[in-house]
Amino acid sequence: MESLPQGRFLTPQRLVHETMAVWFGSIQAVAGAITIALQDLCLHPEYLEPLRQDIVNHHLDFEHIAQGLPLLDSFIKESARLTPTEALSTRRYAVESHTSSDGTHLNRGDWACTTLIAINKIPEYYPNPEQFSGFRFAPPEVLESLSKMDQEGLAKQDTPSKLVDTDHKWLMFGTGKQACPGRFYAAAAAKVIMSQMISKYDMRMVDKTAKRWWSLRSTIVLREDLMVAFTCRAKN
Numbered sequence: 001m002e003s004l005p006q007g008r009f010l011t012p013q014r015l016v017h018e019t020m021a022v023w024f025g026s027i028q029a030v031a032g033a034i035t036i037a038l039q040d041l042c043l044h045p046e047y048l049e050p051l052r053q054d055i056v057n058h059h060l061d062f063e064h065i066a067q068g069l070p071l072l073d074s075f076i077k078e079s080a081r082l083t084p085t086e087a088l089s090t091r092r093y094a095v096e097s098h099t100s101s102d103g104t105h106l107n108r109g110d111w112a113c114t115t116l117i118a119i120n121k122i123p124e125y126y127p128n129p130e131q132f133s134g135f136r137f138a139p140p141e142v143l144e145s146l147s148k149m150d151q152e153g154l155a156k157q158d159t160p161s162k163l164v165d166t167d168h169k170w171l172m173f174g175t176g177k178q179a180c181p182g183r184f185y186a187a188a189a190a191k192v193i194m195s196q197m198i199s200k201y202d203m204r205m206v207d208k209t210a211k212r213w214w215s216l217r218s219t220i221v222l223r224e225d226l227m228v229a230f231t232c233r234a235k236n
Contacts, residue, residue, distance in 0.1 A: 022182040030186045032085035033076065034193050035222055039212060040079045040132065041198070042205035042228060047075060047134045048198065050146055055195045062195075066188050069195065074137040076190055077163040080172055081120045082132060088113045088218040089171045090178070114171050125169040128155040137161050163187045201230040 004010070010018065041047060054071035061068035091113045094106040106112055121129040126136070133155035135143060140160065161170065164187050166179045173180040180186075197203070206227040213220050 022180075023185070026182045026186050029085045030189055032220065032222055033080055033186070034190050036083045036085070036212075037076050037079040037190070037194060038197060038203065038228060039205060039226070040083075040134075041075075042203055043208060044132060044134060045204075048202075050135075051075060051198050054142075055199055059195060062191060066184075069191050070138050070142045071135055072191055072194060072198075073163050073187070075134040076187075076194065077137050077161075078132060078134050080163070081126070083213070083220065084116045084120065084172055085220050086172075086218060087115065087117050087215070087220065089116050090114045090174050116171060119169070119171060122169075126155075126157070131155050137163075163190075197230075200233060202233055203228055203230050205229075 041051075051072055054069055058068040058070065091111060094108055094110045094112065097106060097108050099105045120126065123129050135146070136155050136157050137160055143154070143156070161167075164173065164183045166173055166175050166183075168175070173183040206229055210226050211223055212226055213222050215221065
């Protein structure tokens with residue numbers, strides 16, 4: 001709404017339609033991110049028990065105010081950092097020619113975008129960028145509650161952050177006024193589904209060596225033949 005040209009406004013009907021478009025547009029990305037996170041959990045089962053405890057401790061707050069579950073938030077973000085569902089972000093169309101301070105030149109009509117996979121692996125931004133560290137974005141006070149075994153070998157950020165945050169280091173949802181308005185819904189939906197799966201099931205990847213995805217232009221497409229087996233947990 002803030003990015004509309006001056007003098008334009010959204011009627012209630014158009015606002016509903018725009019909201020529905022965001023929801024429909026997010027289905028592939030949200031489903032893909034959740035699937036990738038579940039696969040990562042199979043590959044790193046040591047995170048299961050800390051995540052289950054996080055759900056026990058914080059799920060009530062999440063249900064009331066859609067905030068909380070800091071370890072799960074960090075795990076999903078780390079999964080998305082290493083395997084984003086889209087390789088490019090912040091697409092911009094040059095309405096006039098422009099030369100950046102580093103000499104990069106855009107002609108009018110050119111498109112510019114950011115390369116997520118490359119940015120997400122810059123050591124200056126992410127210590128040990130090739131390492132999967134599920135709790136690297138979690139607040140220090142939350143990490144202190146983990147056992148020494150759960151903290152062993154963790155790569156941590158200097159400053160904690162959330163999945164929905166946007167800045168020059170985390171461009172999964174874009175940046176500025178054009179950042180994805182559906183990111184809060186997407187994060188909440190991912191936490192709802194992930195918390196239920198983690199709480200109620202044990203899981204394993206049938207073939208841990210199988211290829212997980214293929215690329216279609218800039219889109220990461222998950223392979224349909226990669227199977228994850230779920231087993232109901234015994235009720236206490």
